[in-house]
Amino acid sequence: MSSPxxxxxxxxxxxxxxxxxxxxxxxxxxxxxxDRLNALSAAMVEDLxxxxxxxxxxxxxxxVFTGEGRAFSAGFDxxxxxxxxxxxxxxxxxxxxxxxxxxxxxxxxTVALVNGRAFGAAADIIATCRHRIASPDCSFRMPGLQFGVxxxxxxxxxxxxxxxxxxxxxxxxxxxxxxxxDNGFLTNIRSQDDWPNLVLELGQKASNLNREAKxxxxxxxxxxxxxxxxxxxxxVELVKSCTKPxxxxxxxxxxxxxxxx
Numbered sequence: 001m002s003s004p005x006x007x008x009x010x011x012x013x014x015x016x017x018x019x020x021x022x023x024x025x026x027x028x029x030x031x032x033x034x035d036r037l038n039a040l041s042a043a044m045v046e047d048l049x050x051x052x053x054x055x056x057x058x059x060x061x062x063x064v065f066t067g068e069g070r071a072f073s074a075g076f077d078x079x080x081x082x083x084x085x086x087x088x089x090x091x092x093x094x095x096x097x098x099x100x101x102x103x104x105x106x107x108x109x110t111v112a113l114v115n116g117r118a119f120g121a122a123a124d125i126i127a128t129c130r131h132r133i134a135s136p137d138c139s140f141r142m143p144g145l146q147f148g149v150x151x152x153x154x155x156x157x158x159x160x161x162x163x164x165x166x167x168x169x170x171x172x173x174x175x176x177x178x179x180x181x182d183n184g185f186l187t188n189i190r191s192q193d194d195w196p197n198l199v200l201e202l203g204q205k206a207s208n209l210n211r212e213a214k215x216x217x218x219x220x221x222x223x224x225x226x227x228x229x230x231x232x233x234x235x236v237e238l239v240k241s242c243t244k245p246x247x248x249x250x251x252x253x254x255x256x257x258x259x260x261x
Contacts (some may be wrong), residue, residue, distance in 0.1 A: 001242050003107075007112070018047035019068070020054060026062045026203050027055035034069025039077035040121050045095050052102055061206040063106065064199060065125060066113040072138075077122025078255050088246040090239070093149060096121050097238050100152060103128040107215035109206035113195055114138050124152035126185075127159055130218075133188045134177045140185065143172040146257075147250040150241040154234055160184045214243060 019030040030053045031038035038044075055063050068071055076096070081089075103110060103125065112126040114134035119141045126132050126140075144151050157165040160183045168175060180186040190198060209217065219227070 016047060017041060017044035018051055020047070020051040022054060022058045022060055024203075025060055025207065026064065026199070027051065027058070029055075030062050031065075031067040032075050034067075034071075035073040036077065036079070037074035037117065038067045038069065038122070039074045039079070039260055040080075040096065041077040042092050042095070042129050044077075045092070045099055049095070049099055049102060049179045052099075052106065053073060055108065056106070059211065059212075060108060062111060062199070063103075063108050063110045065111070065129065066246055067115060067223075069116075071116035072112075072114045072118040073122030073125070074117060075122045075143075078251060081252050081255070082249065086242075086245075089247050089251065090242045093238060093242050094235070095153065096124075097235055100124055100128050100155070101234070104155065105227070107211045109202060109214070109220065111200075112204055113198070115192060120144060121151060123185075124224070127156055128154060131188070132186045134180065135192050135199065136177055136189055138177040138180075140176075140180055141172060141174045141175050142168055143254070145169055146172050147254040148244060148247075149242055150237045152234075153237070189225040198201065209223070 014032070017031070017033055019028070019032045021028040021030075029048060031040075031044065033039065033041065033044065052063065076092075084092075109131070110129040111131035111133060114130040114132070115138065116135075117127055117139055118134075120143060123140050123142050127211060142152075142156070153165065153169060156169070159165075160168075164183045175185075177186060177189050181189050188198075206214075
């Protein structure tokens, strides 16, 4: 079912992988491939990056990520692997990391509103947001290390603690919204009916500081003195993991293993 919480106003083409709306200081970025559980295709990642650029240009004070249909996102789009070289896949993962870094550095309040499933790189998007709110029936999973890709590990550890992050990444198990709230991955659990008022509240709070003050606050509160070196290190670790020979084969074997379960 489509999300009922988006206010009126002009949207981009409904066929777009991401529906972007910028209105009243709030930017909505809606993942819009519900027939594919909003899997993160190359086009969707590029649309998200463009949507964030638009939000900055329009001086939005709040950016909201949500998903159309019955899932926030199933993660990295694993379709069409036979037509993509290892270099193609490496580039896609690099662009994903650049998207995550862009969200993390935004001098704007960010919120993820999560329904249904949020797996893999989709969970990494959520982890970069300031407010991480899910409906009670949500589930999460981070299986990237099963196919040898190191994405978002340091950010996850900083968010929920090293031990909790190691457990989730080592086992790649599914975890519930209640566990995600307990370990700090989520900041709140609220039914979708509550989301409209919640976004209004967050938008009002986000207007208390100008962009320069917000940027200084985020930097100081997250201890970002060495953020550039840490982000560079994240990118290096990702590239190292992806350039090991056989990235496409590892992804295809992962898909086969999931089908057999």
